[in-house]
Amino acid sequence: MIAVELRKLASRPRVWLSIGLLCALPALVAVLLSVSNLAPPPGQGGAFLSAVLRNGALFPAAALALVLPVFLPLAVAVFAGDAVAGEAATGTLRYLLVRPVSRSRVLVAKMVALAVFIVLAITMVVVTSLVVGLALFGTGAEAVGQSGAATSLSGVTLGPGELALRLLGAIGYIVVCMLGFGSIALFFSTLSDSAIGAALAALAVLIASSVLQTLQAADSIKPYLPTNYWLSWIDFFRDPILWRNIDSGLVLQACYIALFFGASWANFAAKDITS
Amino acid sequence: MIRTRGLTKRFGRITAVDGVDLDVRAGDRFGFLGPNGSGKTTLVRMLLGLVHATAGEIEVLGERMPAAAARVLPRVGAMVEGPAAYPHLSGRRNLSLFDAAGPGGGRRGRVDRVEDALARVGLSGVDKRAVSAYSLGMRQRLGLAAALLRGPSLLILDEPTNGLDPKGIREIRDLLIALNEGGTTVFLSSHLLAEVELLCTRVGIVDRGRMVLQDDLDNLRAPTGQVLVRSPDVAAVAALLAGRVVARDGEELTVRHADAAELNAELVRRGLRVSGIAELRRTLEQVVLESTGDSGDRVDRPPDPGAAQRRTRPTRGGDRTDHPREPDPTVAERPTTGDHLPGETPGEPDATTTGRTGDSATHRRGPDPEAEPDSAAGRISGDLHPGDHTGAPDGEVRR
Amino acid sequence: MLVAALAVVLGTPAIVTAVTAPAGTVDASALRERVARSDRQAHQGVAVIRGSLPLPVLPKLEDVSALVTGVTTVRSWYDSPERWRFDVLSTVGERDTYRTADGEFVWDYGADQVTQLVGTPPVRVPRAGDLLPPDLARGLLATAAGDAVSGLGARAVAGRRAEGLRLVPADPDTTIGRVDVWVDAASGVPVLVEVTPRGAERPVLVSAFEEFAPDRPGDDVLTPDVGRDSGFSTVEAPDLAGALGALGDDDVPASLAGRSLRQTDGAGVRGVGVYGTGLSSFVALPVPREVGLAAADAGGKAGARDETVPNGRVVSLAVAPLSVVVVRAQRVRRWYLLVGMVDTVVLRAAATELIAQSGRGR
Incomplete structure (x- = not known):
C-alpha cells in the first residue's frame, strides 16, 4: 500500500506543480536580488536575505526562510487535506477498502506519503536554490575566503562540511514541523469528504496560531501553538547551536503528530464510509 | 454466500436499513431491488464493511463481517455506487494500482491479471489516455474490470449497467451469466426492474429499509390463472367465454383460464380464429409495485390539513413539512423520473446482431436505459394489461 | 483518547518546571x-x-x-x-x-x-x-x-x-x-x-x-x-549623552529637588547630571531642540501631562516605575530630559528648579 501511495504521489501532476511553485519563489527572489543588487536592510526581510548577496552558499537557508511561513505549509495542507478526503471524493477510497486494504494501512501509507512529499519538496527547494544561489551570487569564496563556506549568525565562519551539516539539521527540523502540521491537515481530511475544506481548516489553524503568536496576552499558551517553534531552525546557524528551542519544537511536534495521527486513526477506523 | 440477520443501520434518527434478513445462496444471480433511498446502497456497504451495522449479523462467504474482512474481501469483487478511478491515470494504471494495493497483488502476474480483466469487460484495446477522458460506459466497464481483477467467487455489484448503451448492457449481462455459470455468485442491486428480470434467478425487494419480499423469480412470476387472447372474432370468443372475461380491449380479451393451450385448442375446435394467445404471468413490475410504497425521491406537500386530518393525527408536529407516505391527490403531475419503475428497456436488438459496442472507443454514451417513458401508466395498480416488454432474451413469449 | 493526548501535550512543560519542590x-x-x-x-x-x-x-x-x-x-x-x-x-x-x-x-x-x-x-x-x-x-x-x-x-x-x-x-x-x-x-x-x-x-x-x-x-x-x-x-562606547546628541558644555545645577549632584567615577560628567542616591535617583541631561520636541510629542501621544509654567513648559509622563519629564526653559531656549524611577512629583519639582536656575544663570 505504501508503494502504491508513492506511485500515486509520483504520478500526480499537482504534486509536481506545487513543488515547482515552491522552488520558483526563491528563484524569483534570487533573480530580483541579483538584478537590483538591493539587499533588504539589516534586520528586515527574510532571514539570511541580506547576506546572500555576498554569498550564494547561504541561499538555500534564505530560500527555506522564504517558503516556510506560508507557502510550504500551504502545499502541505493541500497535500495532506487531499489524502483521505480526496480519495473519498473520487470514490476510490471505498474501492481501496474493499480491495481490501485495512484502514490503518491506508492511514499509515498516507502519512508516509505525506512525509515523502515534505522531504521531496524541501529537498527540491534546497537543491534548486543552491544551484540558483551559486550561479547568481558566487560560492562565497570572495566573501568568506573559502568556497562553499558561510558566516554563521554569530559571526563565526562555517566551513563547507559544517554548513552542509547544519543545513541538513535545519531541513530535518523543518520536515518534522511540517509533519506535525500535516498531521493536523490529515486529521481534518478524515473528518471531511472535501479536500479543499480539510486544507482550509488546516490553514485556519495555521493562521490562528500565527496570530496568537504575535499577541503578548497569549504568552501562556504560546509554548503549545503548533507554529511556535517553526522559526527555530535558524538556531542551527548560531554558534554554538542553540538547542533549547529546537528540542522544545521537536517534542511539541512529536506530540502534535501523535495526537492528530491518533485522532485521525480513531476517527477513520470507526467511520462509516458513505462517499 | 451472503446471510444477514436483523441487519439494521441507523444514521442519527433515520433508519436506513431496518431488520433485513438477506439470504443469497451459492450460485444465485440475486437481484436486489428497491426504490431510491430504500437502503440498498447502505446494505451493500455494510456487506463490504464500509459502513458499520447498528445491529444484526452479517455473514459473507461463510464468515462474519466485518470481523473477517481481511479473509472475505479478497474473494469478493465489488462495485459500489458507480465506478471510481484516479482520473489523471489511464485505466490500465488504475487497475494495476488497485491490484498492487491489496493482498495477492504481487508484481508477478499483475500484467496478466489486468489484461485479463480488461479483456473480459471489452476494454482490452484501450489506450493510455486518462480515465478523465473516458465515457460513462467506459468507466462502468473499468469499474467492472476492477471487480473482476481478483477472480472473485462472489460479485457484489451496484447498478453495474448504469451508463451503458443497450449493446453494452447486453454484453455485461452475458458476461455476468457466463461468470455465474462458471461458479461465481452474483449479487446485483438495481432499480431497473427489466434488468433484474432478465438477469436474475432470485430477487429481494427492499422498501424503506425493510425487506418486503425475497423469493425465486420463477415463484414470483407464477401464472395468474388468466390468459390473454387476441382474435379477429373477438365478439364470438367473448360470447363463448362469457362469465370468464375479465377485460376486453379491441381484439384482445383477458379471460380466466388455467391452461392457455387447452383454451387455444377449444377455440380452434369451434372454428374461432386466434391470432395470439398467452398465459398471463405477473411481471416483476407488478410484484414490486404491490409490495413497495412511493418513489423514494418524491417529496410531497402534506395533505390539506382538514378537519378529518386533524382528527386522525392530533399529535402531528408543526415542524413536519412532508408526508412522503401520503401523496397529495391534488398534485396532478407525477414525476417522470420514476427511477424504480421499469418502463421499457430501450428497444433491444436481435441477439444475433449484438456485437461489441462502441463504448471502448468512440461512444460518448448510449441511449440512457433509465430514460423511461411516462411512468404514470405503469403505476395503475391492478392493471393486468401487461407492459410492453420487448426483447426477451430468447424470443420467449411471455404472454 | 483525544483528551488524554492533549493532557500529555499540555503537561510536558509543567512536568519540567515541577521537578524541584x-x-x-x-x-x-x-x-x-x-x-x-x-x-x-x-x-x-x-x-x-x-x-x-x-x-x-x-x-x-x-x-x-x-x-x-x-x-x-x-x-x-x-x-x-x-x-x-x-x-x-x-x-x-x-x-x-x-x-x-x-x-x-x-x-x-x-x-x-x-x-x-x-x-x-x-x-x-x-x-x-x-x-x-x-x-x-x-x-x-x-x-x-x-x-x-x-x-x-x-x-x-x-x-x-x-x-x-x-x-x-x-x-x-x-x-x-x-x-x-x-x-x-x-x-x-x-x-x-x-x-x-x-x-x-x-x-x-x-x-x-x-x-x-x-x-x-x-x-x-x-x-x-x-x-x-x-x-x-x-x-x-556610546554614553547616554552621546546617544541623544546632548550638548556637553553645559553646567548642570549642583542640586535639584533636594537631591545633590552625584559625581560618577570622578570623570567629566559632560553635562549629564545624576541626582540622588538609591532607587530614587534620576538623570537630568540637556538635549537638542529636535530631540526635546520629539520626546514631548511622543510623551503627548502616550498621555503625558503637558503644563505651561512661568518661563517654560513641562511634559511629564509616568510609566510605572519609570518617570520621564521633558523640560523647556524658555529664557535660555534649552531642552532638558529628566528620567528616573521616582515619582513624577519629584521630577516636576526638579524641572521647575531647572527653569528657574537657568534663568538666573544668564
Whole structure:
C-alpha cells in the first residue's frame, strides 16, 4: 500500500506543480536580488536575505526562510487535506477498502506519503536554490575566503562540511514541523469528504496560531501553538547551536503528530464510509 | 454466500436499513431491488464493511463481517455506487494500482491479471489516455474490470449497467451469466426492474429499509390463472367465454383460464380464429409495485390539513413539512423520473446482431436505459394489461 | 483518547518546571550577601527579558525602549566581570557583545560588522546585558543598599531550585514597589528578577533564565573569533549623552529637588547630571531642540501631562516605575530630559528648579 501511495504521489501532476511553485519563489527572489543588487536592510526581510548577496552558499537557508511561513505549509495542507478526503471524493477510497486494504494501512501509507512529499519538496527547494544561489551570487569564496563556506549568525565562519551539516539539521527540523502540521491537515481530511475544506481548516489553524503568536496576552499558551517553534531552525546557524528551542519544537511536534495521527486513526477506523 | 440477520443501520434518527434478513445462496444471480433511498446502497456497504451495522449479523462467504474482512474481501469483487478511478491515470494504471494495493497483488502476474480483466469487460484495446477522458460506459466497464481483477467467487455489484448503451448492457449481462455459470455468485442491486428480470434467478425487494419480499423469480412470476387472447372474432370468443372475461380491449380479451393451450385448442375446435394467445404471468413490475410504497425521491406537500386530518393525527408536529407516505391527490403531475419503475428497456436488438459496442472507443454514451417513458401508466395498480416488454432474451413469449 | 493526548501535550512543560519542590526558609540577608558576591561565579544560560512598560518610543533610544516594552531573548556566557559574552537573539539574526581583556566587541549579523568599543562612559545607554538577572539583581540591590530585604522561600527556576528574597524600598519617592530576586541555590547566581511598581499587582519587568548552568563557559565561545571577513570598526562606547546628541558644555545645577549632584567615577560628567542616591535617583541631561520636541510629542501621544509654567513648559509622563519629564526653559531656549524611577512629583519639582536656575544663570 505504501508503494502504491508513492506511485500515486509520483504520478500526480499537482504534486509536481506545487513543488515547482515552491522552488520558483526563491528563484524569483534570487533573480530580483541579483538584478537590483538591493539587499533588504539589516534586520528586515527574510532571514539570511541580506547576506546572500555576498554569498550564494547561504541561499538555500534564505530560500527555506522564504517558503516556510506560508507557502510550504500551504502545499502541505493541500497535500495532506487531499489524502483521505480526496480519495473519498473520487470514490476510490471505498474501492481501496474493499480491495481490501485495512484502514490503518491506508492511514499509515498516507502519512508516509505525506512525509515523502515534505522531504521531496524541501529537498527540491534546497537543491534548486543552491544551484540558483551559486550561479547568481558566487560560492562565497570572495566573501568568506573559502568556497562553499558561510558566516554563521554569530559571526563565526562555517566551513563547507559544517554548513552542509547544519543545513541538513535545519531541513530535518523543518520536515518534522511540517509533519506535525500535516498531521493536523490529515486529521481534518478524515473528518471531511472535501479536500479543499480539510486544507482550509488546516490553514485556519495555521493562521490562528500565527496570530496568537504575535499577541503578548497569549504568552501562556504560546509554548503549545503548533507554529511556535517553526522559526527555530535558524538556531542551527548560531554558534554554538542553540538547542533549547529546537528540542522544545521537536517534542511539541512529536506530540502534535501523535495526537492528530491518533485522532485521525480513531476517527477513520470507526467511520462509516458513505462517499 | 451472503446471510444477514436483523441487519439494521441507523444514521442519527433515520433508519436506513431496518431488520433485513438477506439470504443469497451459492450460485444465485440475486437481484436486489428497491426504490431510491430504500437502503440498498447502505446494505451493500455494510456487506463490504464500509459502513458499520447498528445491529444484526452479517455473514459473507461463510464468515462474519466485518470481523473477517481481511479473509472475505479478497474473494469478493465489488462495485459500489458507480465506478471510481484516479482520473489523471489511464485505466490500465488504475487497475494495476488497485491490484498492487491489496493482498495477492504481487508484481508477478499483475500484467496478466489486468489484461485479463480488461479483456473480459471489452476494454482490452484501450489506450493510455486518462480515465478523465473516458465515457460513462467506459468507466462502468473499468469499474467492472476492477471487480473482476481478483477472480472473485462472489460479485457484489451496484447498478453495474448504469451508463451503458443497450449493446453494452447486453454484453455485461452475458458476461455476468457466463461468470455465474462458471461458479461465481452474483449479487446485483438495481432499480431497473427489466434488468433484474432478465438477469436474475432470485430477487429481494427492499422498501424503506425493510425487506418486503425475497423469493425465486420463477415463484414470483407464477401464472395468474388468466390468459390473454387476441382474435379477429373477438365478439364470438367473448360470447363463448362469457362469465370468464375479465377485460376486453379491441381484439384482445383477458379471460380466466388455467391452461392457455387447452383454451387455444377449444377455440380452434369451434372454428374461432386466434391470432395470439398467452398465459398471463405477473411481471416483476407488478410484484414490486404491490409490495413497495412511493418513489423514494418524491417529496410531497402534506395533505390539506382538514378537519378529518386533524382528527386522525392530533399529535402531528408543526415542524413536519412532508408526508412522503401520503401523496397529495391534488398534485396532478407525477414525476417522470420514476427511477424504480421499469418502463421499457430501450428497444433491444436481435441477439444475433449484438456485437461489441462502441463504448471502448468512440461512444460518448448510449441511449440512457433509465430514460423511461411516462411512468404514470405503469403505476395503475391492478392493471393486468401487461407492459410492453420487448426483447426477451430468447424470443420467449411471455404472454 | 483525544483528551488524554492533549493532557500529555499540555503537561510536558509543567512536568519540567515541577521537578524541584520549594522547601525550607531562607536567611534573606545571607542571600543578599551571596548575590553581591555572585559576580565571581561563572555561569551560562538562556534568559528571557519580558518588559511590559507602555513606554512610548523615545527618540534615539529605540533599542532601550524595546528592552522594556517587549520580549528579548538573550544567551549569556559569564566567566568573570572582565570576561563574558551575551547574544541578543532575533528571528533573523543576532547581536553579540563580547567582553575580553582587549575591550568590548560587538558583532552585528544584520550589519555584517564587528565593532570594538573603547572607553567607559559615565552613563551608558542601557543594554540587554544590564537586564540579565544577575546584573539587574546586583544593580538594584546595590542601589538600594539601605533597604531591608525579606525571605521569599524557594521555587523552581529553569528546572533548578532557587531561593527568593524581596526588596521593598523605604524611600517614599521611588516608584518601585518591590523587587523580587530568586537566587540559584547551588551557585548563588540570581536567576529571576521581577520588578513591580508601587501599587501594581503584576511585575512590569521580568528577567529570568529559562536555561541555566553554573558552569564555566569554554574559551571558544568567549573568544570573539567573529566576522573575519566582515567589516570592522572601532568606536568610543556610546554614553547616554552621546546617544541623544546632548550638548556637553553645559553646567548642570549642583542640586535639584533636594537631591545633590552625584559625581560618577570622578570623570567629566559632560553635562549629564545624576541626582540622588538609591532607587530614587534620576538623570537630568540637556538635549537638542529636535530631540526635546520629539520626546514631548511622543510623551503627548502616550498621555503625558503637558503644563505651561512661568518661563517654560513641562511634559511629564509616568510609566510605572519609570518617570520621564521633558523640560523647556524658555529664557535660555534649552531642552532638558529628566528620567528616573521616582515619582513624577519629584521630577516636576526638579524641572521647575531647572527653569528657574537657568534663568538666573544668564
